[in-house]
Amino acid sequence: MSTAAKPIKESRLQRALRRLGSSNAELESEELQQQVRQEGAVPILTCEDRQQVALTGTVATVTITPRAGHPALEVELRDGSGAVTLLWLGRRQIPGIDPGRTIKIWGRISCHEGKRLVYNPRYELLDGPAA
Template identity: 50%
Template sequence: MADEHDGARHRSRLRASISRWASSDREEARELRKDTRKAGLVTIEDAVDRERVILQGTLKTVSLRPRGGVPALEAELYDGSGSIFVVWLGRRRIAGISPGRGIRVVGRIGVQDGHRVMYNPRYFLRPT
């Protein structure tokens, strides 16, 4: 009986932890969308493919993924509405480009392998 009670208490604590984590993620997403609107920019979700756009958000991941034998720095940009991959071909690293960094990118969105992607965008690091 005590084991059953301890198990229920553990599940309750786990649910509470997950709820706090999800709540903080929702708050982060809300803040990112608010910053995008305040800057007068379109969200990733609303951006039109193949048209020049300016997007901003936070880099979630940054990795080196060669494409066609060429080094490529790939980052996932998240703005609270969605994500897009930004890829700099021929680059192994870029100073300031790291997970958690705020950035603004300018370029055209394409689709490759079912993912939205922007190649070689102009970028501006946002203050930390």
């Protein structure tokens, strides 16, 4: 017999009781983290500086931030474990990238002034909630 501990499966009643005692933010965070696992992405919280990453999450905010006199599209992506700022230089908008949209991105993460950033990431629009 194996001595390794096996995860205990939660019953429907246990799951329902846990959901009743959880806030909407906790439930949303849990759903986002489940989607991250399903997409094969890594949680934002575990990313290290200069690491090549594949991230999945929901677009929280979209803003245009001028940098050195040129437009830059700044997007906050959340996955339930944390947040990362996606920055597309020279862009004012990207069709389909709107708050509430679920996307998957690939790029190199970096830290700047205490924020996690990914510059000009490749992206894929995923099926899922869109505002």
